[in-house]
Amino acid sequence: MTQHSPAGYFANRTINELADQLRAGLVTAAELVRGALDSIDELDAGLNAFVTVDRQGAWQAAAKADAELAEGVDRGPLHGIPVAIKDVIDVAGLPTRMGSAHFADYVAATDAECVRRLRDGGAVLVGKTTTHEFAFGATGDSAHNGPSRNPHDTSRVTGGSSGGSGGAVAAGMVPLALGTDTGGSVRIPSALCGVVGFKPTFNAIPTDGVFPLSQSLDHVGVLARTAHDCRTAYRVLAGLRSSFCHETGEAARIGWIPPGTLHPTDPRVERIARAALDVGGLSMRDVELRDPVGIHKAFAGIQYSEAYAIHAERVAQNPQLFTPDVLELLGAAAKTTGWQHVRSLRARDQWRSEVHDLLSRVDLLATPTTCVVAPEVGQREIEIDGTVSTVRGALLSLAKPWNVAGLPAVSVPAGTIDGLPVGVQLACSPGQEDLLFAVAARIGT
Amino acid sequence: MTQHSPAGYFANRTINELADQLRAGLVTAAELVRGALDSIDELDAGLNAFVTVDRQGAWQAAAKADAELAEGVDRGPLHGIPVAIKDVIDVAGLPTRMGSAHFADYVAATDAECVRRLRDGGAVLVGKTTTHEFAFGATGDSAHNGPSRNPHDTSRVTGGSSGGSGGAVAAGMVPLALGTDTGGSVRIPSALCGVVGFKPTFNAIPTDGVFPLSQSLDHVGVLARTAHDCRTAYRVLAGLRSSFCHETGEAARIGWIPPGTLHPTDPRVERIARAALDVGGLSMRDVELRDPVGIHKAFAGIQYSEAYAIHAERVAQNPQLFTPDVLELLGAAAKTTGWQHVRSLRARDQWRSEVHDLLSRVDLLATPTTCVVAPEVGQREIEIDGTVSTVRGALLSLAKPWNVAGLPAVSVPAGTIDGLPVGVQLACSPGQEDLLFAVAARIGT
Numbered sequence: 001m002t003q004h005s006p007a008g009y010f011a012n013r014t015i016n017e018l019a020d021q022l023r024a025g026l027v028t029a030a031e032l033v034r035g036a037l038d039s040i041d042e043l044d045a046g047l048n049a050f051v052t053v054d055r056q057g058a059w060q061a062a063a064k065a066d067a068e069l070a071e072g073v074d075r076g077p078l079h080g081i082p083v084a085i086k087d088v089i090d091v092a093g094l095p096t097r098m099g100s101a102h103f104a105d106y107v108a109a110t111d112a113e114c115v116r117r118l119r120d121g122g123a124v125l126v127g128k129t130t131t132h133e134f135a136f137g138a139t140g141d142s143a144h145n146g147p148s149r150n151p152h153d154t155s156r157v158t159g160g161s162s163g164g165s166g167g168a169v170a171a172g173m174v175p176l177a178l179g180t181d182t183g184g185s186v187r188i189p190s191a192l193c194g195v196v197g198f199k200p201t202f203n204a205i206p207t208d209g210v211f212p213l214s215q216s217l218d219h220v221g222v223l224a225r226t227a228h229d230c231r232t233a234y235r236v237l238a239g240l241r242s243s244f245c246h247e248t249g250e251a252a253r254i255g256w257i258p259p260g261t262l263h264p265t266d267p268r269v270e271r272i273a274r275a276a277l278d279v280g281g282l283s284m285r286d287v288e289l290r291d292p293v294g295i296h297k298a299f300a301g302i303q304y305s306e307a308y309a310i311h312a313e314r315v316a317q318n319p320q321l322f323t324p325d326v327l328e329l330l331g332a333a334a335k336t337t338g339w340q341h342v343r344s345l346r347a348r349d350q351w352r353s354e355v356h357d358l359l360s361r362v363d364l365l366a367t368p369t370t371c372v373v374a375p376e377v378g379q380r381e382i383e384i385d386g387t388v389s390t391v392r393g394a395l396l397s398l399a400k401p402w403n404v405a406g407l408p409a410v411s412v413p414a415g416t417i418d419g420l421p422v423g424v425q426l427a428c429s430p431g432q433e434d435l436l437f438a439v440a441a442r443i444g445t
Numbered sequence: 446m447t448q449h450s451p452a453g454y455f456a457n458r459t460i461n462e463l464a465d466q467l468r469a470g471l472v473t474a475a476e477l478v479r480g481a482l483d484s485i486d487e488l489d490a491g492l493n494a495f496v497t498v499d500r501q502g503a504w505q506a507a508a509k510a511d512a513e514l515a516e517g518v519d520r521g522p523l524h525g526i527p528v529a530i531k532d533v534i535d536v537a538g539l540p541t542r543m544g545s546a547h548f549a550d551y552v553a554a555t556d557a558e559c560v561r562r563l564r565d566g567g568a569v570l571v572g573k574t575t576t577h578e579f580a581f582g583a584t585g586d587s588a589h590n591g592p593s594r595n596p597h598d599t600s601r602v603t604g605g606s607s608g609g610s611g612g613a614v615a616a617g618m619v620p621l622a623l624g625t626d627t628g629g630s631v632r633i634p635s636a637l638c639g640v641v642g643f644k645p646t647f648n649a650i651p652t653d654g655v656f657p658l659s660q661s662l663d664h665v666g667v668l669a670r671t672a673h674d675c676r677t678a679y680r681v682l683a684g685l686r687s688s689f690c691h692e693t694g695e696a697a698r699i700g701w702i703p704p705g706t707l708h709p710t711d712p713r714v715e716r717i718a719r720a721a722l723d724v725g726g727l728s729m730r731d732v733e734l735r736d737p738v739g740i741h742k743a744f745a746g747i748q749y750s751e752a753y754a755i756h757a758e759r760v761a762q763n764p765q766l767f768t769p770d771v772l773e774l775l776g777a778a779a780k781t782t783g784w785q786h787v788r789s790l791r792a793r794d795q796w797r798s799e800v801h802d803l804l805s806r807v808d809l810l811a812t813p814t815t816c817v818v819a820p821e822v823g824q825r826e827i828e829i830d831g832t833v834s835t836v837r838g839a840l841l842s843l844a845k846p847w848n849v850a851g852l853p854a855v856s857v858p859a860g861t862i863d864g865l866p867v868g869v870q871l872a873c874s875p876g877q878e879d880l881l882f883a884v885a886a887r888i889g890t
Contacts, residue, residue, distance in 0.1 A: 305783025309791075312784055336783035338750030339757055344783075346754075 008043055008172025009035030015081055015175050015229040022069060022080045029065035029080030029124055033058045036082040036126045039173040046154050049167035051087050051145045052094055053127035058082065061124040068122070077232045077242050079122030084168045084177040086161075087128040088135050089220070090209040091115050098211050099133040099143035099161075101321040102314055112209025114178060114220045114237055121236040126174060129164025133326045135180055135213045136307060137161055138188050138395035141377045142325040149377065150193060152420055156374035159192035159395060161185040161213075162223065166193040169223045176233050177223045182213045183299060184369070184399025186221035187411035191369035191423025192395075194413045196440065197223045198230040201430040202406030205237045214306035217299070217403040227412060227440035234433070249438030250280075254426075255287035255362035262292050263397030264384040265371040268417050273368035273424040276414035276443050287362065290354055294347040299400045301344025304333035348404050355405045359429045364439060367398045369411040369423030402427045412440045453488055453617025454480030460526050460620050460674040467514060467525045474510035474525030474569055478503045481527040481571045484618040491599050494612035496532050496590045497539055498572035503527065506569040513567070522677045522687050524567030529613045529622040531606075532573040533580050534665070535654040536560050543656050544578040544588035544606075546766040547759055557654025559623060559665045559682050566681040571619060574609025578771045580625055580658045581752060582606055583633050583840035586822045587770040594822065595638055597865055601819035604637035604840060606630040606658075607668065611638040614668045621678050622668045627658045628744060629814070629844025631666035632856035636814035636868025637840075639858045641885065642668045643675040646875040647851030650682045659751035662744070662848040672857060672885035679878070694883030695725075699871075700732035700807035707737050708842030709829040710816040713862050718813035718869040721859035721888050732807065735799055739792040744845045746789025749778035793849050800850045804874045809884060812843045814856040814868030847872045857885045 009032075021027040037055060044050050065080040085091055088098045090108035092115075097103050111119065118125065130148040132140050140163020141147030148163035150156040151171040158166045162179025166189025169177050179186040181199040190197025199221035207218050222233040228245065235242055254277055259265040277284055289295070308330060314321070315330050322330065358365060371394040375382055382391050402409035407427050414424040424443060428436040454477075466472040482500060489495050510525040530536055533543045535553035537560075542548050556564065563570065575593040577585050585608020586592030593608035595601040596616040603611045607624025611634025614622050624631040626644040635642025644666035652663050667678040673690065680687055699722055704710040722729055734740070753775060759766070760775050767775065803810060816839040820827055827836050847854035852872050859869040869888060873881040 301783060305787045308782070308784035309787040334782065334784070337753070337779065338746060338781035338783055338786035338789075339753035339779070341783035341786045342750045342754040 008039030010039070010175040010225070011172030013175060014226050015077065015224060015232055018081060018175065019077050019079070029062035030059070032080060032082050033062040033124055033126065036174055039171070043171050043173060047149050047151060047167045047171055048146050049129055049148055049164040049171065049173060050084070050127045051097055051130050051164065054094055054125060057093070058124055058126040065122050065124060075120065075122030076236060078118065078236050081123050081176060082126045082174050083118055083123045084127055084129045084165060084174045085115060085125060086165050086177070086179045087131045088180055088211040089115060089178055091125060091128065094128060096128070096211065097144065098135070099131045099145065101144045102318065104144070110209065113206040115209065117237055117239065129162070129168055129177060132161035132163060133323050134211070134311070135161040135182060135185055136326050136329055138184060138392050139375070140164070140189060142323045147377050150374045152194060153374065155376055156420065157192065157377050159189035159370070159374060163189050165223050166190055166195060166197070169193070169195045169225060175224060176229065179221050179223055180210060180213070181219045181221045181403065182217045183303060183396045183403050186223060187369050187399050187409060187423070187425060188395050190223050190411040192374040192421060194416070194421030195223055195225055196227050196230050196410065196412050197221060198234055198408070198410045199402070200234055200238060200408050200433070212310055214303040216306060217303055219403065227410065227437045230410065231433070231437040245434050245438060247434040247438035249435060249442045252282055252364055252435060252439050253362040254282055254284040255358060255365045256284050257287055257289060257365055257367045259367045259371060259398055261289055262295070262401070263371050263393055264387045264389055265368060266373070266384055269368050269370070269372060269422050272415040272417065272422045276412070276424045277366060279442050282439065287358055287365065291350065295351050295401050295404055296397070298344045298347035298351060298404050301336055301340045302348065304336040305341040308333040308336070351401065352405050355407065363428065363432065363435055365427045367425050369399060369425040370395050371397060373417050373420035373422060398425060408433050408436055410436055410440045412443045414443065453484030455484070455620040455670070456617030458620060459671050460522065460669060460677055463526060463620065464522050464524070474507035475504070477525060477527050478507040478569055478571065481619050484616070488616050488618060492594050492596060492612045492616055493591050494574055494593055494609040494616065494618060495529070495572045496542055496575050496609065499539055499570060503569055503571045510567050510569060520565065520567030521681060523563060523681050526568050526621060527571045527619045528563055528568045529572055529574045529610060529619045530560060530570060531610050531622070531624045532576050533625055533656040534560060534623055536570060536573065539573060541573070541656065542589065543580070544576045544590065546589050547763065549589070555654065558651040560654065562682055562684065574607070574613055574622060577606035577608060578768050579656070579756070580606040580627060580630055581771050581774055583629060583837050584820070585609070585634060587768045592822050595819045597639060598819065600821055601865065602637065602822050604634035604815070604819060608634050610668045611635055611640060611642070614638070614640045614670060620669060621674065624666050624668055625655060625658070626664045626666045626848065627662045628748060628841045628848050631668060632814050632844050632854060632868070632870060633840050635668050635856040637819040637866060639866030640668055640670055641672050641675050641855065641857055642666060643679055643853070643855045644847070645679055645683060645853050645878070657755055659748040661751060662748055664848065672855065672882045675855065676878070676882040690879050690883060692879040692883035694880060694887045697727055697809055697880060697884050698807040699727055699729040700803060700810045701729050702732055702734060702810055702812045704812045704816060704843055706734055707740070707846070708816050708838055709832045709834055710813060711818070711829055714813050714815070714817060714867050717860040717862065717867045721857070721869045722811060724887050727884065732803055732810065736795065740796050740846050740849055741842070743789045743792035743796060743849050746781055746785045747793065749781040750786040753778040753781070796846065797850055800852065808873065808877065808880055810872045812870050814844060814870040815840050816842060818862050818865035818867060843870060853878050853881055855881055855885050857888045859888065
């Protein structure tokens with residue numbers, strides 16, 4: 001076990017602090033790019049968070065950001081901030097490899113809409129991060145460019161699919177990264193790497209220019225060191241005005257979903273996640289789910305059907321280009337029937353209706369983000385409290401309900417077990433994001 | 446070939462005329478029920494339009510209707526009018542057999558919402574009409590109670606699945622019947638039997654209490670002798686105020702979809718249908734469809750997936766209770782994959798978008814209703830202009846696009862070939878129903 005301390009330039013710097021320092025002339029965008037690139041040079045050989053580093057593009061963007069600030073042009077809270085982009089999201093002029101041998105030669109012609117919004121907001125793109133092949137996996141260790149590795153223990157996974165984004169933020173190589181989240185792919189690496197990850201309401205950040213995994217479950221999300229940094233980035237990406245968060249997160253009513261109803265959960269993980277919510281003023285009570293199996297069925301039927309609709313021709317023509325991992329999932333996906341898909345869509349409607357009811361009685365719903373801490377790279381089964389389960393199930397089961405529901409959800413560091421981070425997850429109704437971020441910020445402190 | 450003249454009591458009476466006569470005291474609801482029941486007694490042995498006749502209920506309802514009118518209680522344009530109900534629609538206290546041995550013992554406890562609206566409107570329910578088993582077929586000749594037969598030639602099908610409703614109106618046994626229409630099941634029997642059939646915008650008439658075939662394609666519709674009678678019944682069923690139709694249907698712009706782009710079509714059928722639109726003032730031009738195959742794929746993938754989701758357990762447990770016909774369709778339905786269903790949903794979105802564009806350039810879109818006149822009972826293949834096709838394809842192909850689009854569509858008698866009726870079909874945007882009915886009324890005259 002190779003223990004790393006997160007040691008990059010951004011390990012102790014938040015976006016909101018950097019924004020102040022940039023405007024006070026205490027730091028320049030060029031210095032932030034140097035910090036990012038130096039950290040990548042120092043740390044990434046062991047972590048494999050990046051698949052592409054765009055040094056020239058980063059320097060140019062930083063120079064422009066500094067020149068604009070000097071001229072009084074202020075593009076908002078991400079002006080001059082280095083950002084890493086998950087490699088399923090198109091950045092004009094750079095390859096989008098998607099962790100796959102199928103797209104080894106593909107170079108994006110135009111920016112994804114979320115990338116365009118970052119650029120318009122003055123952000124400085126430093127590179128593309130390792131993704132589980134086609135974002136179809138929760139571990140981040142099945143990628144054509146090799147596994148991303150956990151900064152807390154490089155023998156362990158980052159979690160996925162936005163694994164490189166999780167590792168890059170956790171190691172302090174960048175203060176912000178974009179990810180995508182179809183069943184937890186932003187929140188899972190955030191939890192396993194000990195950072196904050198947020199996925200918004202379905203479609204709040206457009207997915208144009210993002211390679212799809214499962215269109216009705218796909219979300220673009222953000223990973224950063226703090227909840228307020230996630231909020232800042234989210235508002236830029238969603239096209240919302242930047243604003244002070246007036247919510248204090250006091251007296252919020254939390255509904256705790258006992259994770260065991262969704263999947264066997266390491267009792268230490270559950271204890272730490274739940275204890276993290278024991279901050280003054282929050283009230284908490286257990287809530288019971290009507291049909292947890294229905295949520296799993298809805299997710300599987302929808303994800304499988306939509307994913308295979310995307311990959312059917314690739315599977316037929318070039319199956320050998322897939323990793324065995326993803327090819328096996330696609331094999332299961334191919335077998336999902338149309339009538340099962342129809343029932344999955346109905347089960348989704350039922351879960352959405354149930355969540356709507358639950359969130360009329362509490363402000364936030366909470367679980368651990370994952371059932372376990374980071375597994376070993378390559379590990380596919382895991383024993384939890386005497387029961388053997390798939391790693392896939394242990395990582396996805398608590399996160400995916402919020403993709404099925406399409407609701408905002410955040411993962412926040414709750415503590416560690418033997419040095420490995422544990423995340424606690426909070427979900428809310430659309431429009432309650434400020435409350436969500438405020439409570440998340442209180443947990444971290 | 447046994448040629449019948451339509452000879453029932455209602456063969457030459459319209460709902461709108463009867464409504465006037467009821468209020469003028471020239472006829473009573475009881476006399477209308479006697480007309481209906483006598484016609485059924487005289488004609489139905491040869492036609493099998495009815496599976497259940499509710500003599501007692503009809504007499505009671507007629508007595509009530511007459512008493513109310515005498516007291517000055519007027520429930521609107523269907524007050525006292527006899528109506529037949531397709532046997533997939535629940536009528537409290539009567540069996541709903543659905544043409545199936547699976548439901549031999551099922552008696553409905555409550556009225557379907559559409560039936561409730563008819564009763565509230567004073568209509569007099571006389572019985573349930575023969576349906577193709579589970580409404581899953583376009584011929585009307587696969588039913589546990591035997592085939593419904595075409596009043597114009599009893600060796601021929603009525604078309605389906607609302608075959609009994611088509612036969613009952615065409616033979617003059619009732620002036621109005623309810624049907625359901627998932628791929629043409631109201632319009633096809635209307636065309637083959639020589640009556641007017643209308644299906645409204647998706648969900649304009651609620652389907653609560655109607656046994657589903659394919660929920661996102663199912664529509665409740667009406668069959669009557671004239672377009673204005675359909676309009677009258679539609680407005681009652683959709684919960685709209687009764688009103689005079691101010692549209693004249695003059696100068697409407699018709700887009701003709703050459704039927705051969707959707708399916709091989711009997712050239713005589715095409716000629717007669719097209720010539721029926723040659724009434725003064727209408728302008729007509731051909732429109733080209735971008736992706737006719739996409740419409741067929743959308744329909745098949747959606748109908749099959751939704752239908753099997755309804756019947757999966759019945760197929761697994763009691764396959765022998767299905768007719769071979771429907772069991773074969775369900776076998777194909779079971780094989781539809783989830784990813785094909787996803788692509789079907791996308792193809793539906795594309796067709797909807799295309800129709801929206803088309804209907805911004807013309808007022809109505811037109812085709813023949815079916816590609817052929819009524820085939821023989823039991824016939825499953827048909828030669829059209831030298832090409833052998835399935836009867837199913839020849840009957841459904843021109844009608845189902847409007848189920849996929851979810852738009853209002855009407856079939857109107859356009860003429861005959863060797864005594865067998867040909868229908869012309871018109872479709873419109875939601876909100877343009879009065880124009881549709883007005884043009885349809887001009888065609889008939």
